[in-house]
Amino acid sequence: MFKLMDNAKIRVKLVLLIFAMIIGMVLVGSMGWFQTRKAQRALDTMYNDNLNQVASLSNAGTALMTDFTNILRLIASDNTSYQMAVLSDIIEKEKNLDINIKKISTTNLGSDEDKIYASIKENITAWKEIKNKIIELSTSGNTQEASAIYSDNGDTLFRKLEASVTSLINANIKEASDVYAKSLESARQASLFLIILMIAVSMVCIIIGIVIARSITGPISTIVSIIRKTAGFDLVFDESYNSMINRKDEIGIIINSISDMRHSLNNTITELHNISGTMAANSEELTTSTAESTKSITQVTASLDEIAKGNANQSEVVSKTSEHITEIVEHISQANDATIENEKAVILSLEAVTEGYNAIVLTSEKVLESTSVSEEVNRSLEDLSKSVIKVGSITDVINSLASQTNLLSLNAAIEAARAGTAGKGFAVVADEVRKLAEESSNAAKEINSIVQAIIANNAMTADKMERAKELEAEQSSAVDTTKQAFDKIKISVEVIADKTKKVSEMLNTIDKASKEISSHTHDLSTLAEESAASSEEISASCQQQLSAMEIIAKASSDLSVMAQQLDGEINKFRL
Numbered sequence: 032m033f034k035l036m037d038n039a040k041i042r043v044k045l046v047l048l049i050f051a052m053i054i055g056m057v058l059v060g061s062m063g064w065f066q067t068r069k070a071q072r073a074l075d076t077m078y079n080d081n082l083n084q085v086a087s088l089s090n091a092g093t094a095l096m097t098d099f100t101n102i103l104r105l106i107a108s109d110n111t112s113y114q115m116a117v118l119s120d121i122i123e124k125e126k127n128l129d130i131n132i133k134k135i136s137t138t139n140l141g142s143d144e145d146k147i148y149a150s151i152k153e154n155i156t157a158w159k160e161i162k163n164k165i166i167e168l169s170t171s172g173n174t175q176e177a178s179a180i181y182s183d184n185g186d187t188l189f190r191k192l193e194a195s196v197t198s199l200i201n202a203n204i205k206e207a208s209d210v211y212a213k214s215l216e217s218a219r220q221a222s223l224f225l226i227i228l229m230i231a232v233s234m235v236c237i238i239i240g241i242v243i244a245r246s247i248t249g250p251i252s253t254i255v256s257i258i259r260k261t262a263g264f265d266l267v268f269d270e271s272y273n274s275m276i277n278r279k280d281e282i283g284i285i286i287n288s289i290s291d292m293r294h295s296l297n298n299t300i301t302e303l304h305n306i307s308g309t310m311a312a313n314s315e316e317l318t319t320s321t322a323e324s325t326k327s328i329t330q331v332t333a334s335l336d337e338i339a340k341g342n343a344n345q346s347e348v349v350s351k352t353s354e355h356i357t358e359i360v361e362h363i364s365q366a367n368d369a370t371i372e373n374e375k376a377v378i379l380s381l382e383a384v385t386e387g388y389n390a391i392v393l394t395s396e397k398v399l400e401s402t403s404v405s406e407e408v409n410r411s412l413e414d415l416s417k418s419v420i421k422v423g424s425i426t427d428v429i430n431s432l433a434s435q436t437n438l439l440s441l442n443a444a445i446e447a448a449r450a451g452t453a454g455k456g457f458a459v460v461a462d463e464v465r466k467l468a469e470e471s472s473n474a475a476k477e478i479n480s481i482v483q484a485i486i487a488n489n490a491m492t493a494d495k496m497e498r499a500k501e502l503e504a505e506q507s508s509a510v511d512t513t514k515q516a517f518d519k520i521k522i523s524v525e526v527i528a529d530k531t532k533k534v535s536e537m538l539n540t541i542d543k544a545s546k547e548i549s550s551h552t553h554d555l556s557t558l559a560e561e562s563a564a565s566s567e568e569i570s571a572s573c574q575q576q577l578s579a580m581e582i583i584a585k586a587s588s589d590l591s592v593m594a595q596q597l598d599g600e601i602n603k604f605r606l
Contacts, residue, residue, distance in 0.1 A: 047239065047243075051232075051235055051236050051239050052232075052236050054232075055228075055229075055231075055232025055233070055235065055236060056232075058228055058232060059225060059228055059229050059232060062221065062224060062225055062228055065221075089200065090127065091128050091131035091132055091135075091196060092193065092197070092200075094124045094125075094127045094128040094131065095128060095155075095158075095189070095192060095193065095196065096193075097120070097124045098121055098124045098125060098128065098162070099189050101117050101118075101121045101124065102121070102162060102166075102181065102185065103181075104117050105117045105118065105165070105166060105169045105170075106165065106174055106177050106178050106181060107174075109172075109174070111170075114169065114170060118166065118170070121162075121166070125159070128155070132151070132152065132155065135148060135199075143202060144199060144202050144203070144206075147195055147198050147199045147202065148199060150191075150195050151192065151195045151196060151199065154188060154191050154192040154195060155192060157188055158185070158188050158189065158192055161180060161181070161184050161185045161188060162185070164177070164180055165177040165181055165185060168180070250285075250286070253286075254285055254286065254289065257289055257293075258289070261289075261292075261293060261296070318588060416485075416486060420482075420486070422482050426476075426482065427479070429471055429472075429474075429478075430471075430472050430476065430479075432471070433469070433471040433472035434472065436464060436465075436467070436471070437465050437469060439464070440462070440464040440465035441465065443458075443460075443464070444458050444462060444465070474547065481540060488533065
């Protein structure tokens with residue numbers, strides 16, 4: 032039974048208790064109703080069979096007494112009217128007597144009562160006969176004879192009848208007393224039975240209540256003990272409540288829920304312990320990494336400062352280079368103009384040679400003029416050679432600057448790669464500077480090639496000019512050879528014109544290239560300035576990152592302290 036109570040739901044237990052109480056109340060109520068109905072039937076029997084008989088007998092006795100009195104009055108009176116009134120009353124009372132006697136016959140009579148009732152009916156019949164004789168004699172005036180009949184038979188019969196009625200009344204009273212006594216005894220027994228039944232029902236309800244209370248309060252005490260252990264950080268499994276886990280009632284559900292909660296807490300605390308250890312280790316690693324990152328950022332910041340200084344120097348050098356290139360461009364433009372003039376002079380010389388065929392006299396003058404022009408051309412060629420040599424030296428400087436710029440851009444790209452995400456923008460700028468440096472180097476190489484070609488052509492032109500001098504000397508010494516000299520001069524002038532044209536074309540090319548170099552140098556100067564500004568911005572960003580790293584280091588230290596505090600709190604639990 033206790034096992035069933037342990038597995039039953041609380042609502043089932045309460046319903047069982049209420050059902051037992053209802054059954055007990057129904058039993059008590061049924062027994063009370065049964066005993067009440069029994070007492071009611073006894074009272075009905077006593078009323079119908081006894082009290083009604085007594086009432087009817089009392090009425091019959093009263094009517095009989097009145098009838099006896101009226102007979103005496105009738106005998107004693109001579110007045111006819113009075114006798115008629117008495118006679119009318121006698122008839123009415125006789126009817127009343129008959130009605131009451133008849134009522135008695137409708138009740139349940141015992142054997143003794145039935146004999147008495149039969150005697151009463153017999154005596155009433157005899158009384159009526161005597162009464163009728165007395166009435167007849169009295170109304171006819173024979174009162175003495177009527178009085179004699181009454182005295183001889185009527186009085187005795189009346190006494191017997193009165194005794195029979197009294198005897199029947201006493202019998203009914205005795206029977207009513209017996210019924211009443213039985214009713215009292217039955218009521219006493221019913222009360223005793225009801226008391227016993229109520230005690231039994233109460234005991235059953237109390238036992239069921241105790242069993243239910245025991246099945247609830249006992250496990251609740253265990254649950255309270257488990258909850259107190261849990262509140263005291265004790266999560267060690269207790270075998271004492273292992274048997275209650277298999278219960279099917281609400282207690283079992285609560286025990287299972289608490290067991291699951293303790294198991295979950297155990298797993299959670301274990302996991303938290305592992306997490307706190309991992310968090311402490313990670314915080315230490317983070318602190319170390321932050322320190323290394325701070326050191327790296329400090330180094331990057333120093334490198335960026337050096338790069339910024341180098342960019343500033345580079346910008347200054349590029350500016351000076353741009354100024355030199357501008358001067359070179361001006362010299363090349365002047366050389367180009369001189370070459371154009373030389374070309375015109377050569378054309379004029381060629382025309383003069385042609386005219387020399389027509390005017391030999393003027394040959395000497397033209398030769399002198401040609402000598403003068405040749406000297407000017409020679410000086411122009413010397414100036415051009417010097418300018419070209421300067422251009423070559425400047426291209427060497429540009430090439431050297433381009434190499435240095437390329438090296439600095441590579442170093443900047445390496446430092447930007449070390450800086451990570453923060454150095455991406457600077458890496459792009461460094462790459463663009465490297466490309467411009469390569470383009471500047473290539474342009475310088477092309478200029479150098481052109482300059483070498485110009486130098487070679489100038490050398491050839493110088494040789495020709497020396498030859499022209501020799502011819503002019505020969506023309507001076509021998510006019511006879513003027514025509515031949517003019518032929519040679521014509522040939523030489525044509526060569527000079529061709530070479531001069533080539534020199535002019537080359538100088539045009541050099542002029543364009545020098546202008547492009549000037550433009551690239553200006554762009555390089557702008558990029559150098561932008562690179563210096565970017566370096567300063569990156570340096571400032573690195574300073575911000577350094578501050579952020581210091582904040583991260585402090586947060587990592589705080590996290591390590593919190594992990595230690597968390598581990599201390601977790602160690603309070605008994606697992």
